[in-house]
Amino acid sequence: MxxxxxxxxxxxxxxxxxxxxxxxxxxxxxxxxxxxxxxxxxxxxxxxxxxxxQTRLTEIAFPFPDGGRVVVGDLTRLRTRHPYVAIxxxxxxxxxxxxxxxxxxxxxxxxxxxxxxxxxxxxxxxxxxxxxxxxxxxxxxxxxxxxxxxxxxxxxxxxxxxxxxAPVPIDAWWFRLSRRPGDETSLTPRAGDGRFAIVIPREGYHQIAWIDRKGADPALRARGVAAFRREVAAVVPGLADRVDELTTMDQVKHLDVRxxxxxxxxxxxxxxxxxxxxxxxxxxxxxxxxxxxxxxxxxxxxxxxxxxxxxxxxx
Ligand SMILES: Cc1cc2nc3c(=O)[nH]c(=O)nc-3n(C[C@H](O)[C@H](O)[C@H](O)COP(=O)(O)OP(=O)(O)OC[C@H]3O[C@@H](n4cnc5c(N)ncnc54)[C@H](O)[C@@H]3O)c2cc1C
The missing domain is CATH 3.50.50.60 (FAD/NAD(P)-binding domain)
Structure with a gap:
């Protein structure tokens, strides 16, 4: 286009x-x-x-279990008229x-x-x-x-x-959960138990990229949505209060990363x-x-x- x-x-x-x-x-x-x-x-x-x-993303920050965070990407430092990623x-x-x-x-x-x-x-x-x-x-x-x-x-x-x-060891799964007042507004990667989630704040919801081993999709679906909700709550505790919004694995879209x-x-x-x-x-x-x-x-x-x-x- x-x-x-x-x-x-x-x-x-x-x-x-x-x-x-x-x-x-x-x-x-x-x-x-x-x-x-x-x-x-x-x-x-x-x-x-x-x-x-659109939501405007100005920083990427890793949270620590003690409540602290470290900003690894600060787009406001870019010398450009639009120092952010528009989602x-x-x-x-x-x-x-x-x-x-x-x-x-x-x-x-x-x-x-x-x-x-x-x-x-x-x-x-x-x-x-x-x-x-x-x-x-x-x-x-x-x-x-x-x-x-x-x-x-x-x-x-x-x-x-x-x-x-090129060889790729990971796949991604996309889903969304509601966004509430007071939620994190940065792009926040979170890791736990060999899994990785990136929470992207959007207008009215969070878009979540769930990263796991390549080829894990059949096993993830076989475990079912209740198990997936538990895994998400463990990796992203801040969203544990709303993982019930996932009622079927059809809400979780697999991306075969290439x-x-x-x-x-x-x-x-x-x-x-x-x-x-x-x-x-x-x-x-x-x-x-x-x-x-x-x-x-x-x-x-x-x-x-x-x-x-x-x-x-x-x-
Ligand atoms: C699940 C997923 C999430 C992604 N997330 C991001 C992200 O957050 N940020 C980012 O920058 N990139 C992301 N990407 C990648 C991004 O979407 C692509 O890099 C980008 O869209 C590439 O643009 P493109 O025009 O080359 O191809 P596409 O956007 O794939 O467009 C190809 C178009 O061609 C059309 N088409 C295909 N075959 C035919 C045909 N035979 N006749 C006529 N039309 C045809 C399709 O319908 C489609 O509209 C994501 C990709 C996927 C799959």
């Missing part, structure tokens, strides 16, 4: 195809870092972003970008339109085949096709690009950006911010040559 917006503002015709009918997805990249906030200012979107629901639902952020795109005459967003394959001509990718929600199929031709289809990118695979994976990257991000006519080029660890919440930086870097390099037509590997 950011890449499309930047190209559209450079006068290039862009079509974004999104297979879902909306951007509503829970527990996705919600951490908007200072670098992205600065970009939004530069794009004239800062004021609109500031009106979105904003990803769908609101994407809707904002879609609205900004709609202001550009050369920007087209087609929701409920799934890419089903690559169109190839003369040894290069020349666009995509798609299927719309009503079953209608069609083709979009393009001087450049950009695979921004996430960490499982089917487009990347069809282009014969395969990421190199770390991988392409060694070459392009094939003739095709470029991969964001998670399609590099799936990031959830630790640090960098995923969307690096995807946005990919978009900025790519737009700066490619907007000018795209005005001429198809771009090459050299571009």
């Amino acid at each position: 950011v890449f499309a917006l930047l190209l559209a503002r450079a006068g290039i015709a862009v079509t974004v195809l999104e297979k879902h009918g909306d951007f509503l997805r829970d527990f996705r990249g919600d951490t908007v870092h200072p670098s992205t906030l600065t970009l939004l200012d530069e794009l004239g979107l800062g004021a609109r972003f500031a009106r979105l629901p 904003t639902p990803q769908w609101d952020f994407l809707d904002l970008l879609a609205d900004a795109g709609a202001d550009e005459p050369t920007f087209t967003l087609r929701m409920s339109t799934e890419v089903t394959g690559l169109l190839r001509e003369n040894g290069r990718v020349a666009g995509v085949h798609y299927r719309a929600a009503d079953g209608a199929t069609g083709t979009v031709r393009a001087d450049l096709t950009v695979a921004c289809d996430g960490r499982g990118s089917p487009t990347r695979a069809q282009a014969g690009l395969h990421p190199v994976a 770390l991988d990257r392409l060694t070459r991000w392009h094939a003739p006519g095709l470029l991969c950006l964001g998670d399609a080029a590099h799936a990031m660890s959830p630790i640090g919440g960098v995923g969307i911010n690096l995807a946005v930086q990919d978009a900025v870097a790519a737009a700066r390099l490619l907007a000018h040559p795209l005005r001429r037509g198809p771009v090459t590997g050299a571009d």
Whole structure:
């Protein structure tokens, strides 16, 4: 979406195809870092972003059992206009970008339109085949096709690009518990009994990342929700009074943590950006911010040559 917006503002015709009918997805990249906030200012979107629901995170602090705490990350020391991480639902952020795109005459967003394959001509990718929600199929031709289809990118695979994976010992599980007056307002990592939880304060609730061994999901679900409530209460005692809000393990979403990257991000006519080029660890919440930086870097390099037509590997 950011890449499309930047190209559209450079006068290039862009079509974004999104297979879902909306951007509503829970527990996705919600951490908007200072670098992205600065970009939004530069794009004239800062004021609109500031009106979105958000909590602003200025510090990361480890608590001690004796009640003390140590601040390991103090974002207020950053010399930038926005020295905080804005935690904003990803769908609101994407809707904002879609609205900004709609202001550009050369920007087209087609929701409920799934890419089903690559169109190839003369040894290069020349666009995509798609299927719309009503079953209608069609083709979009393009001087450049950009695979921004996430960490499982089917487009990347069809282009014969395969990421190199790094070993990852952990998985993450996401769930939420209510937030009450007087609760901790910093991002608070907590550890206990070989498990690790990161409590992220959100508007009206806490979002909790539960970190455990990779592959532990079946065992965790087999133990059941009552056992999980006990484990959460032990690791995060401050939330023990509300673990009953978890009534089924369906409220606990498993994230199969992956770390991988392409060694070459392009094939003739095709470029991969964001998670399609590099799936990031959830630790640090960098995923969307690096995807946005990919978009900025790519737009700066490619907007000018795209005005001429198809771009090459050299571009
Ligand atoms: C559970 C979870 C929690 C996360 N939490 C954070 C966080 O707190 N902070 C953070 O910075 N990052 C987080 N991330 C990572 C972050 O979501 C990604 O790094 C970021 O969204 C990458 O953006 P992207 O545009 O490359 O891919 P995505 O956001 O994955 O977007 C890909 C899009 O392509 C669409 N698509 C896929 N296939 C097709 C197709 N065939 N045709 C048309 N459309 C298609 C998908 O519907 C999707 O909308 C999280 C990821 C997950 C899975």
